[in-house]
Amino acid sequence: MQAENTARASQSKKRTRIQIENEERILDAALDVFSSYGFRGATVDQIAEAAGMSKPNLLYYFRRKQDIYIAVLSRTLENWLTPLGDLDPDGEPEAEIGRYVGQKLAMSRDKPMESRLFAIEVIQGAPMMMDLLRTDLRAIVEDKAGALAAWIAAGKLAKVEPAHLIFMIWAMTQHYADFDTQIQSVIGSGISGSPDTFADAEQAVTQILFRGILPR
Amino acid sequence: MQAENTARASQSKKRTRIQIENEERILDAALDVFSSYGFRGATVDQIAEAAGMSKPNLLYYFRRKQDIYIAVLSRTLENWLTPLGDLDPDGEPEAEIGRYVGQKLAMSRDKPMESRLFAIEVIQGAPMMMDLLRTDLRAIVEDKAGALAAWIAAGKLAKVEPAHLIFMIWAMTQHYADFDTQIQSVIGSGISGSPDTFADAEQAVTQILFRGILPR
DNA sequence: TAATTTTCTGACTGAACGGTCAACATCAGG
DNA sequence: CCTGATGTTGACCGTTCAGTCAGAAAATTA
16 A cells, blocks of 8 residues: 555654554544545544544644545555455365355454445545555456356356456445445344344345355 | 425526526536535535536525535436336246346446445435435335245245345445446456446346346 | 653644625526 | 526635644653
8 A cells, every 4th residue: 555654654763652552543533434434525633533632643643634544444455355365266166255255244244344445435436546456456356266267167156257256245245334324224224233134134145146156 | 305496496486498407517517526525525616617617606506515415316316216116026036137137237337426426325324315215215125025025935036035135136236336446447347338348247147146046 | 850752732824615795697578 | 679587707704624833741761
């Protein structure tokens, strides 16, 4: 993403205890605010208040609003790509994809703000993340698409354009985080709030996906 | 949504030619801007420039930024719910759902901004649309979920929680509009730009969905 | 504990924003 | 072609925002 520590920057030698604590508090608060309002809609004052500190103090750690945003995206990106990276081409598709889908659904339940942060950024054209999408994300998708293609060639999966299969998994799982408000409005509860709803979601996703792609 | 014409309001008698023209230009421009930046991120000046008129003139037609936003949401909502409303409980599931999915995918290709407008609004907690979601959207989903439940009971569809099946269709189809930037970054083209990509998307969605839910 | 560095804050600045207003321009109907 | 209604604009206002700064308070080091 970038030099990561655009913070007190300069050429600071060691990160002090207070620095580490406060930067974390700021990033937690920033995730909350940015995932609710997007970059332009969020204000530094909001983030400062959520982090429980004054605005000048926040700006002492991150000189500019953009630096906070980039730092949050950076920190979140790792968790984001890890599960897909774990997909093992030498494993069996049902087990591997099942584990992946399970992890993604759990992330939608437990870390919905991260999902929404990326969603807003991407929907708005990924002005800050474009480079990463074209490099890191593209690379890992191409890599794992190869694994899917091999499974298809081996007759272990139905014929689907591999990249699109990955997109569909993202779509189905992340929908429960990103559109939680809508889901709650319609059925009364989201997957974060109700174990029953989570179970229904998991059942629907795996049912459709596995019947859809596993050999009959 | 509301009285629709919060515009020149007062108790205007008839809408003049210029009024009709300009309100349409404004709403087109507003859709473009709001779908890219969200409500808080968009500025009235941006919309005015996109509509090719001065800010005071724009505010002559819509007194407040919120009024423009609500008007755009209103206008878009109709197109949004129509395809689902057309789903015929007395038809055959494959034909009905197939037509619905086709319409939704075509909308993602031809009207991606509408999709993104709703996506941003919902992701941010639907502050302006909550009422509509809880009434109109909920009602139509419950209605159509009944149709799906009947098909399932008749053995014409696999057992899936009907509301979740609808969510999955939304997720899979709208993903191609909302996350177009991401898809382009990964495979080089989106469904609006390339007929091949659209065909791949359609194939993936229908393949997964129909194998996933139709009786074997 | 004295010196030094790090952390924190109130008060501020210039720019951007939403919205107003008085006056000017254009239009449609008689 | 005159007149009232509709449409349009530059200049402006109060507020909010990102970011600055001089210096006070707290922590660290010696």
